[in-house]
Amino acid sequence: MRSRVREFDSSTLNESVQNTIMRDLKAVGKKFMHVLYPRKSNTLLRDWDLWGPLILCVTLALMLQRGSVDSEKDGGPQFAEVFVIVWFGAVTITLNSKLLGGNISFFQSLCVLGYCILPLTVAMLVCRLVLLAELGPINFMVRFFVVIVMFAWSIVASTAFLADSQPPNRKALAVYPVFLFYFVISWMILTFTPQ
Amino acid sequence: MAAADELAFHEFEEATNLLAQTPDAAITRSDQLTPQGHVAVVMDSGGSYGADDEVESDKAALLQEEKQQPGFWTFGYYQSFFDVDTSQVLDRIKGSLLPRPGHNFVRHHLRNRPDLYGPFWICATLAFVLAITGNLTLVLAQRRDPSIHYSPQFHKVTVAGITIYCYAWLVPLALWGFLRWRRGVRERVGPYTFLETVCVYGYSLFVFIPTVVLWLIPVPWLQWLFGALALALSAAGLVFTLWPVVREDTRLAATVLLSTVVLLHTLLAMGCKFYFFQPLPLEHVAPPHQAMSQPPNTLPPTLPRSMAT
Numbered sequence: 001m002r003s004r005v006r007e008f009d010s011s012t013l014n015e016s017v018q019n020t021i022m023r024d025l026k027a028v029g030k031k032f033m034h035v036l037y038p039r040k041s042n043t044l045l046r047d048w049d050l051w052g053p054l055i056l057c058v059t060l061a062l063m064l065q066r067g068s069v070d071s072e073k074d075g076g077p078q079f080a081e082v083f084v085i086v087w088f089g090a091v092t093i094t095l096n097s098k099l100l101g102g103n104i105s106f107f108q109s110l111c112v113l114g115y116c117i118l119p120l121t122v123a124m125l126v127c128r129l130v131l132l133a134e135l136g137p138i139n140f141m142v143r144f145f146v147v148i149v150m151f152a153w154s155i156v157a158s159t160a161f162l163a164d165s166q167p168p169n170r171k172a173l174a175v176y177p178v179f180l181f182y183f184v185i186s187w188m189i190l191t192f193t194p195q
Numbered sequence: 196m197a198a199a200d201e202l203a204f205h206e207f208e209e210a211t212n213l214l215a216q217t218p219d220a221a222i223t224r225s226d227q228l229t230p231q232g233h234v235a236v237v238m239d240s241g242g243s244y245g246a247d248d249e250v251e252s253d254k255a256a257l258l259q260e261e262k263q264q265p266g267f268w269t270f271g272y273y274q275s276f277f278d279v280d281t282s283q284v285l286d287r288i289k290g291s292l293l294p295r296p297g298h299n300f301v302r303h304h305l306r307n308r309p310d311l312y313g314p315f316w317i318c319a320t321l322a323f324v325l326a327i328t329g330n331l332t333l334v335l336a337q338r339r340d341p342s343i344h345y346s347p348q349f350h351k352v353t354v355a356g357i358t359i360y361c362y363a364w365l366v367p368l369a370l371w372g373f374l375r376w377r378r379g380v381r382e383r384v385g386p387y388t389f390l391e392t393v394c395v396y397g398y399s400l401f402v403f404i405p406t407v408v409l410w411l412i413p414v415p416w417l418q419w420l421f422g423a424l425a426l427a428l429s430a431a432g433l434v435f436t437l438w439p440v441v442r443e444d445t446r447l448a449a450t451v452l453l454s455t456v457v458l459l460h461t462l463l464a465m466g467c468k469f470y471f472f473q474p475l476p477l478e479h480v481a482p483p484h485q486a487m488s489q490p491p492n493t494l495p496p497t498l499p500r501s502m503a504t
Contacts, residue, residue, distance in 0.1 A: 100277050169281060
């Protein structure tokens with residue numbers, strides 16, 4: 001009702017903070033559902049927002065942190081490194097897609113790429129839970145399987161939204177960097193070992 | 196004397212290949228309209244070229260003029276560097292994998308339309324693949340010798356990225372600068388533009404991607420074999436591309452330039468091999484402390500040096 005005309009409705013200034021937060025959270029949740037069950041709908045593109053990607057990126061980066069007593073130089077990625085990879089990776093892919101002649105706007109593309117990290121964040125959660133059990137080859141196989149499935153899910157979800165914006169003879173050129181991006185994130189998740 | 200004939204014959208072959216492959220390519224050189232060009236067209240199945248050749252070259256000339264209009268501060272300027280299709284990128288990659296003498300990568304595959312997509316993403320892929328496979332060798336080493344401590348070694352991604360990007364962009368810059376400086380000596384063939392040089396280097400790095408993946412196989416002589424093969428292909432591509440530009444120059448300058456190019460390429464390959472891939476310990480039959488002290492570095496590194504000249 002009111003949420004549909006929220007863009008130009010100045011009376012949202014008078015509503016309670018809870019209303020505002022709940023509305024934004026509902027929008028983010030709705031987009032999460034669209035990512036988990038990718039259909040050819042335009043919701044992600046039309047009402048883009050960057051809250052979802054921010055939440056996901058911060059969650060992923062926090063979970064990829066190892067203990068702070070890790071004094072070796074060659075440890076896992078630090079928080080800043082994950083953050084930089086996710087955001088600069090997304091910006092680079094968006095620029096690439098626009099330079100190739102895609103008709104998607106900058107922030108729409110960032111939104112889609114950020115939201116499609118959701119399956120990989122779920123995979124990270126599952127991996128952390130699985131790592132609480134004893135380490136071994138079965139442990140690794142379970143984690144590997146989960147990460148592969150979620151990686152494929154991310155690719156399918158993002159391609160469903162992004163591929164239509166490219167001319168048909170350049171689709172592969174635009175999709176390959178997305179593949180590389182999620183591959184690197186999956187690699188970071190798979191090689192995570194607790195201290 | 197014979198060089199002019201060689202050049203004409205060479206272009207006839209190129210014209211055939213060009214017309215055979217992509218009939219819609221923008222043809223910019225007027226010597227395509229020579230009788231040799233017409234003979235090639237008749238053999239081809241695209242029969243509408245007879246009257247449309249002049250229209251095509253006029254259209255191409257107009258397009259060239261239009262392309263020069265956006266300034267470097269506009270988005271359209273950079274968009275012109277990404278004006279490639281999937282099939283063109285794949286064709287360029289194939290061209291870099293199979294260098295042939297006399298088969299100039301810039302003239303035959305780039306055709307005056309260099310792109311930045313290939314160099315940028317090939318370098319990105321190579322950097323990540325290097326770091327990831329280097330880490331995988333640590334996993335393999337740990338399985339043989341459990342005393343080795345596994346860590347994700349994430350800083351290697353940064354190192355790989357900086358190395359590959361600096362190589363693929365600064366070395367072409369130096370090469371381009373050098374060729375322009377020597378431009379006064381050569382009359383006939385102009386040097387390549389900066390973008391074409393970057394393209395040549397970027398696409399020549401593609402062959403290292405499968406090589407790096409194959410370096411996972413823990414057999415040392417096989418690793419050196421793959422490395423030498425990849426280096427030979429890559430350096431051959433570079434040399435065959437640079438040869439027409441450099442052969443007009445004095446012998447000394449040509450030799451120095453080509454050997455520097457090959458040497459830098461060799462240094463890159465060997466540096467990557469030594470930094471990212473540590474030798475595996477011996478098979479896990481000996482006690483761990485003995486295995487750690489004798490990494491199997493059987494093949495002396497003389498093989499790549501012999502390929503450098």
